[in-house]
Amino acid sequence: MPELPEVETVKRTLKKLILNEKIKDIQVTWPKMIKFPDDVDEFKSLLIGQSFYDIQRRGKFLLFLLDEHTLVSHLRMEGRYGIFAQEDKPDKHTHVRFLFESGKELRYRDVRKFGTMHLFHKGQEELNLPLSQLGIEPFSEQFTVEKLNELLSKTNRKIKTALLDQTKIVGLGNIYVDEALFRAKLHPETRANQLTLDEVTRLHESIKKTLMEAVNMGGSSIKTYVNGQGEMGMFQQTLFVYGRQGKACKHCGEELVRSVVGGRGTHTCPKCQHPPVT
Ligand SMILES: [Zn+2]
Numbered sequence: 001m002p003e004l005p006e007v008e009t010v011k012r013t014l015k016k017l018i019l020n021e022k023i024k025d026i027q028v029t030w031p032k033m034i035k036f037p038d039d040v041d042e043f044k045s046l047l048i049g050q051s052f053y054d055i056q057r058r059g060k061f062l063l064f065l066l067d068e069h070t071l072v073s074h075l076r077m078e079g080r081y082g083i084f085a086q087e088d089k090p091d092k093h094t095h096v097r098f099l100f101e102s103g104k105e106l107r108y109r110d111v112r113k114f115g116t117m118h119l120f121h122k123g124q125e126e127l128n129l130p131l132s133q134l135g136i137e138p139f140s141e142q143f144t145v146e147k148l149n150e151l152l153s154k155t156n157r158k159i160k161t162a163l164l165d166q167t168k169i170v171g172l173g174n175i176y177v178d179e180a181l182f183r184a185k186l187h188p189e190t191r192a193n194q195l196t197l198d199e200v201t202r203l204h205e206s207i208k209k210t211l212m213e214a215v216n217m218g219g220s221s222i223k224t225y226v227n228g229q230g231e232m233g234m235f236q237q238t239l240f241v242y243g244r245q246g247k248a249c250k251h252c253g254e255e256l257v258r259s260v261v262g263g264r265g266t267h268t269c270p271k272c273q274h275p276p277v278t
Helices: 004-018 040-047 145-153 159-164 174-183 197-216
Strands: 023-028 034-036 052-058 061-066 069-074 080-085 094-100 104-109 116-121 257-261 264-268
Touching: 004 052, 004 061, 004 080, 004 197, 023 040, 040 069, 040 116, 145 159, 145 197, 159 174, 159 264, 174 197, 174 264
Parallel strands: 034 116
Antiparallel strands: 023 094, 052 061, 061 069, 069 116, 080 104, 094 104, 257 264
16 A cells, blocks of 8 residues: 555656646546545536646645645555546546546556545645544654654554554554664564653654655555556665565564564564563
């Protein structure tokens, strides 16, 4: 599933391609993807005639800003956006087509069909689900050591589970939680409220650094992720633990292990990340 770095990369690449493009028609072949408004014809009529003037990101959501509306889109497992010429025939995985007056179009493709779209009047998006329940952005000024410490001190869930909770901090998924915890030398099963201030400080630093480096490398292409121009990310080459079970730890040489924490496949170094004493 795309996490913050991948969604940020899609945002940046798409932005250059769709600014000022005006929608002349929309085709939806998988109406279930449109979560709001309920009526697909209403969705289309609200968007036709509007132009894109910005793309933003909130957590793992893309926000397409149009003249009067904001389209909130989640790629879920394998959703992809791309720009195509209208004469190019769309494949069977194309579920939404935004046809521009220019002859180009924005296509949403999704093999698994789990992606979602919500359309709101401008300014209403933050007040409604899904965005209204989201927590702090890791690159924002609000994300301080003190704030992270406050959030974690309120829960005795395992630190990995707490970090995946998008209502607390947004953008981290399975890859970047495992990487950030490794870099902070913290075991994923440690209880969130058991961390010392030193450990929270290390974790804060490692979350920001891991995400920033991944954004700078265009995200991680683990399975199917590509950016808005069909290009792969490069961060997967620099991963320390994710997907590296059985291989040697880049720090200490110990064999990395895979376990399950909170129902999620989890990658750790048994030597660098000590399990909590129970
Ligand atoms: Zn190690």
